[in-house]
Amino acid sequence: MSAHDITSIDRRTVLRASLLAGGGLALHILIPAPVLARSPARTTNAGTTPVAELSAFISVAPDGTITIVSKTPEIGQGVKTSLPMMVADELDCDWQQVRIDQADLDPERYGEQSAGGSTSTPDNWLPMRQSGAAARAMLVQAAGLKWQLPVAELTTSKGRIFHRASGRSIGYGEVATLAATLSPPDLKSLRLKAPEQFTIIGQPVVGVDSPKIVRGEPVFGSDIRLPGMLYAVYEVAPSNGGRLVKADMDAARQAPGVKHVVPIIGNGDPDEGLADGVAIVASNWWLANRARSKLAIKWDLSTAKGHSTRVYQTRADAALAAGSGKVLRLDGEPDTQLASAATRVAARYEYPFIAHAPMEPQNCTAVYRDGKIELWAPSQAPQDGLEALQKALGIEPKTVTLHLMRAGGGFGRRLMNDYMIQAVAIAKTVPGVPIQLRWSREDDMRRDYFRPGGWHSFEAGLNARGEIIAFTDHFVTFGNGEKPARAAALNAAMPPAGLIAHLRYGQSMIPTVVNTGWLRAPGSNALCFASQSFLDEVALASGTDLPQLMLTLLGEPREIPAPDHRPSFDTRRARHVIEKVVQTSNWKVKPAQPGRAKGFAFYFSHRGYFAEVVEASVSGSHVTAHKVWVAGDVGSQIVNPMGAENQVRGAVIEGLAQALTGQAIEFIDGVAQQSNFDDFPLARMPMIPEIEIAWVKSDNSPTGLGEPALPPVIPALSNAIFAAIGTRLRSLPLTVKNA
Amino acid sequence: MPYRFEINGVTRQVDVPSDMPLLWVLRDELGLVGTKYGCGKGLCGACTVHIDGTAQRSCQLTVANIGNAKIQTIEHIGATPIGARLQQAWLKIDVMQCGYCQAGQIMAASALLAQTPRPSPGQIDAAMAGNICRCGCYHRIRTAIEIAADVGEVSHHVSA
Numbered sequence: 001m002s003a004h005d006i007t008s009i010d011r012r013t014v015l016r017a018s019l020l021a022g023g024g025l026a027l028h029i030l031i032p033a034p035v036l037a038r039s040p041a042r043t044t045n046a047g048t049t050p051v052a053e054l055s056a057f058i059s060v061a062p063d064g065t066i067t068i069v070s071k072t073p074e075i076g077q078g079v080k081t082s083l084p085m086m087v088a089d090e091l092d093c094d095w096q097q098v099r100i101d102q103a104d105l106d107p108e109r110y111g112e113q114s115a116g117g118s119t120s121t122p123d124n125w126l127p128m129r130q131s132g133a134a135a136r137a138m139l140v141q142a143a144g145l146k147w148q149l150p151v152a153e154l155t156t157s158k159g160r161i162f163h164r165a166s167g168r169s170i171g172y173g174e175v176a177t178l179a180a181t182l183s184p185p186d187l188k189s190l191r192l193k194a195p196e197q198f199t200i201i202g203q204p205v206v207g208v209d210s211p212k213i214v215r216g217e218p219v220f221g222s223d224i225r226l227p228g229m230l231y232a233v234y235e236v237a238p239s240n241g242g243r244l245v246k247a248d249m250d251a252a253r254q255a256p257g258v259k260h261v262v263p264i265i266g267n268g269d270p271d272e273g274l275a276d277g278v279a280i281v282a283s284n285w286w287l288a289n290r291a292r293s294k295l296a297i298k299w300d301l302s303t304a305k306g307h308s309t310r311v312y313q314t315r316a317d318a319a320l321a322a323g324s325g326k327v328l329r330l331d332g333e334p335d336t337q338l339a340s341a342a343t344r345v346a347a348r349y350e351y352p353f354i355a356h357a358p359m360e361p362q363n364c365t366a367v368y369r370d371g372k373i374e375l376w377a378p379s380q381a382p383q384d385g386l387e388a389l390q391k392a393l394g395i396e397p398k399t400v401t402l403h404l405m406r407a408g409g410g411f412g413r414r415l416m417n418d419y420m421i422q423a424v425a426i427a428k429t430v431p432g433v434p435i436q437l438r439w440s441r442e443d444d445m446r447r448d449y450f451r452p453g454g455w456h457s458f459e460a461g462l463n464a465r466g467e468i469i470a471f472t473d474h475f476v477t478f479g480n481g482e483k484p485a486r487a488a489a490l491n492a493a494m495p496p497a498g499l500i501a502h503l504r505y506g507q508s509m510i511p512t513v514v515n516t517g518w519l520r521a522p523g524s525n526a527l528c529f530a531s532q533s534f535l536d537e538v539a540l541a542s543g544t545d546l547p548q549l550m551l552t553l554l555g556e557p558r559e560i561p562a563p564d565h566r567p568s569f570d571t572r573r574a575r576h577v578i579e580k581v582v583q584t585s586n587w588k589v590k591p592a593q594p595g596r597a598k599g600f601a602f603y604f605s606h607r608g609y610f611a612e613v614v615e616a617s618v619s620g621s622h623v624t625a626h627k628v629w630v631a632g633d634v635g636s637q638i639v640n641p642m643g644a645e646n647q648v649r650g651a652v653i654e655g656l657a658q659a660l661t662g663q664a665i666e667f668i669d670g671v672a673q674q675s676n677f678d679d680f681p682l683a684r685m686p687m688i689p690e691i692e693i694a695w696v697k698s699d700n701s702p703t704g705l706g707e708p709a710l711p712p713v714i715p716a717l718s719n720a721i722f723a724a725i726g727t728r729l730r731s732l733p734l735t736v737k738n739a
Numbered sequence: 740m741p742y743r744f745e746i747n748g749v750t751r752q753v754d755v756p757s758d759m760p761l762l763w764v765l766r767d768e769l770g771l772v773g774t775k776y777g778c779g780k781g782l783c784g785a786c787t788v789h790i791d792g793t794a795q796r797s798c799q800l801t802v803a804n805i806g807n808a809k810i811q812t813i814e815h816i817g818a819t820p821i822g823a824r825l826q827q828a829w830l831k832i833d834v835m836q837c838g839y840c841q842a843g844q845i846m847a848a849s850a851l852l853a854q855t856p857r858p859s860p861g862q863i864d865a866a867m868a869g870n871i872c873r874c875g876c877y878h879r880i881r882t883a884i885e886i887a888a889d890v891g892e893v894s895h896h897v898s899a
Contacts, residue, residue: 076837076874206833213838214826216773216813220839223772231767256756284755285776286763359777359785359839359873408775408839409873441778642833646876650836653875677782677871686864688877 034111035130036184052176054135055184056109057087057128064159064173066093071103071110072120073380074209075410077706078643079120081207083128085640089200090132090193093159093172100208105382105402113404115380116415116518118606118704121639125702133190135179139172142179146170158199195637204642209406221378221405222363222438229365229434230259231285234422235292236277236447239304239670241270241513244297247278251294257287261295262429267392271486271515274392275418279426285438304513304670309352312667315510316455316476320348325474325506329492329563332502334461337470341461345541348457349530351732352664353450355672355680356519360408361444364423367434373400373427377420378407385417392421393428411654412518416449442675449517450665450672452478452488456530466542468553470502473531478516479509485516487523493562494527495604496535498569499553513670520654521707524605528711529659529718529732532601536719537728546600546719547582547611551575567607573633576696577611578602580631584694585613590723595619596626599720601712608708609633609696612652614689616720621738623660625689625717628652632709635702638695647705649691655713657683659734742802746771747815757803762786764802765812773813773842777871784870787843787850788812794850813842821852821887828886836874844870848884857888 036055051059051067059067068087074080084100103110112123136156143161144151147168155162162169195202212219236242249261260281266274278295282288319325338344365376373395379385382404386397407414423437439447454477461470473494478485490507497503519525532546539549554571561568581587581600591597596617603610613629630648638644657663661681666673674680718729727736741754746769753768760779765771765788774797777785781799788797789811816822825845835841844867851858851866858866863884872880 076835076839078836204833206830207835207838209838210830210833210835213835213841214829214845215817216771216842218772220775222776225770225772284759284763284767286759286767287756357873359775359783359837359871361776407837409837411873438776441780643836646833646836646874646879649878650875653877657875676780677778678780682871682873683875683877684869684871685867685877685881688875691878 034109035127035187036134052180054138054176054180055131057131058091058135060172060176062173062176064097064171066091066098066159066172067101068098069101069103069110071113072124073113073115073378073382073404073407074102075115075380075407075414077115077120077410077647078207078640079115080209081205082640082643083120083124084208085200085205086125086128087132089198090129091136092156095200095205097159102404105386105404107383113382115410116412118608118706118708121702121704122607129192130187130190133192134184134187137185137190138179138182139175141182142175143170146175146178201639202637202641205640206642219406220360220408221365221376222360222408222436224365224376224405224436226365226367226434229436230281230283230430231288232279232281232423232426232435232437233285233288233292233440234277234279234426234437235295235297236275237299237301238446239301239307239513240515241303241670242276243300244276244278245300246298248296249278251296252280252291255287255291255294257282257284258291259283260430262426264425269392270513272388272391272416274421274425277422279429281426281430281435285436289440301669307513307670308668309666312453312510316350319476319508319510320455320457320474324472324504325476325508327504328490328507329497329503329505331497331500334470334472334502334504337502338459338461338472341469342464343462343541344459345462345538346457346459347534347537347728347730348455349533349730350455351453351526351529352666353453353514354519354658354663355445355448355450355665355674356411356413357445357680357682358407358409358411358413361439361441362413362419363436363438364420365434365436366423366427368424368427368431371399373424375400375402375420375424376405377402378405378414379417379420380407380410380412380414381417384415385420388417388421389424393424395424411520412522413448415518418447445675445680446672449486449515451519451525452485452516454488454526458530458534460538462538462542466544468500468538468542471496471500472504474506474508476508476510478512480511484509485512487518488516489523491523491527492564493566493569494531495602496531496553498560498562499555514667520651521605521710524603524707524711525655525658525714528601528603528605529714532603532712532715533718533730536599536715536722547578547587550578550602569604573609573698574602574604576698577609577631577633580694580696581611581613581629584631584692585629587613591615593617595724597720597723599716599718599723601715601719603708603711605711606707607634607703608705610708610712612712612716614713614716614720616717616724618721618725618736621736623721623734623736625656625660625687627690627692628713629692629694630709631694631696633696633698634705634708635700636697637702639702644705645693648693648709651707651709652691652713653683653688655710656687656689656717659714659717659732660687662733664733742805744805744808744810746810747812753802755802758801760798761788761800761802761805761810762797765797771812771814775839775842777840783840784847785840785843787846787870789846789850792850792853794847813846816845816849819849821849824887825849825852825883828883831886832879832883834876834879834883836876840870840872844872844880848880848887851884852888858884
């Protein structure tokens, strides 16, 4: 299948579906990597050294230096290192011989180029290794031709080809030119390495950009400097969807360093399009940003009137009181079962909107020259960016060259491309001049695609033996018309669905003008908090604890199919991580100190199975997380333990920050009230607990680690707090009131 | 207004308004982009540089207030023994994820080790509390500082 076989709409639909709650489609049909293709590169950064190109991903220089192209955006998740490791291992070279080039956006040449939904590892595990194995086969074949020997007598190791019988050997670089003239092998003929033969995969490998980063060399989008480049800010309405009525720009034009002040009328799509605004272009970003205070703009903010946190709360209360919502999933007869239950447990959980707050605020550098656009964009979904440019500005994708820049954090924020559209709109007003659009921290936090808030009303019924016989959830979320807002839908496969015979998930929606979006482990990051905290309540009501309740619910070893092409749920894998963390955390041993206890939670998202235990203490209103034990199953192989461990720690710390630092975005008439790290705090070093990670290997293809370690830590913490002080915290951020 | 000061051992001259923060002189006037913008309010530490050897937030320091002080940035920290040890330690355990905050982390850490060659864990936490790492690389930042300070074995927090 080539890139042309899939329309952009299909690709986009699949990509978006794979980002949703639970993530990771079973039938993943994003544009597959063309393992063998040698189509000409759309642009090239090739130097003067002659290199032999064996495929789109691999070229070899005469001195044996191997260049591997990393096709996927690097956002701190480590793919610029881990995907080339897959190639290099099957190529059977020495990692020291390898240098990495970041691909430009060119999906016809490289296949899918996006970073989201923890999909990079599972989608590339096979094609990247095949790509390396195919190049190795071509090099071996070339050596065979050169030596007039059958390839069956040749072996490889560390970038050399050996003929053991005669004691000869030759470097890849010496046969690469000949190899590049050969036809690529049939993929079916390739024999990939057995895991015990890996020499690079599974080894701790330092990130390929790390040496530059510690020396402060330019690697990020906002580090780009081009001759004649100017810096831009883009002033938009304080609330989403605000329209520009009138702008007095004279004073801003007089401000020091300011070169251009340009009003820009958007395309009327406040979600995925171009917002109305005024661009200020200056010789220095700080001067551009400072000149914003000299603008006098009249906005029409009427559409956001009444879109306030308090109003949303009132509407949620009304929706929960009104019934059980539109049915998303109905198994058995939950109402009948509840009516006959010996014990009923009911509780309501809620959580706020939160921001992504990556360390590097949104930015994009653009130049419009001779009818063409060149972009330097830290985007997680650059292909979506091209589609958005076409829709908002009528720009033909083929006129755009897009350089993928390392992003100072992604977390899902950069799956949206609003900054890219703005940069191009501004650059078009000053042809020939490179423009770097940078957002201030305040812009970044107020103009986010926020993790949507939500409310859950749960009920469970227990029989006389304490077994769960029914489970219901009425979820109140945001959406316009019949459609939930982005990343706001309930996952009908949310555990314990499939584990309880009588179950109903219902959903009600509140209209919103606020833009919502995917934040690391979308959906799951909040659904897990609510559902696993509630199940902890149910476990205690039934006289057991949550690990035991989960093990009981998992029942017989089996695969439970999920709706909407989501991956099926393997009860064995769930059981193994739960048993593992119970063991590593010494779950049964309770901390002796008063006010200190352990809490547990489990979740399955983005194809990863994670069980976590938090030991926490409470003193007055202050919560301390002392230690977190993590047990995770992401398949048969950890590709780069160096990066994998960092992903898990980062996910755990992010979850703790969501729970403990006071993160919440509130709105008044659509205007976000928080704007920087003083009112939207992040985790800092002193609050970081010890984190102990145990991998549970299973006979499954490796899957991603960007996301699935995050969800369980939040309910594990809230459950620990209950165990410590007997107070059940049912809303985020977790707040203990002083006794 | 024209200003002259010494950055990384080299005298540089710029012509900027007196209230421009040093951060934007470095990044947009001199092309020293290793120093990062994170918050603009002295809350995150991404813009940390050394002013006469002490760690300061370059987003909060106007060009008029620099005077004759010597400025050192991430681009030059490897020229100092402590800076070089920190860079090596950072790479030894590959501290970073996205890496955006790490210049500020290394600058804060090198100021700490210059003052306190053998910091206790509590001293490390206190000195580094002003530097946010959104990716959550804190265990490895802590461990890398310990390695660079040579205060003992690599913490059991990091096995990789």
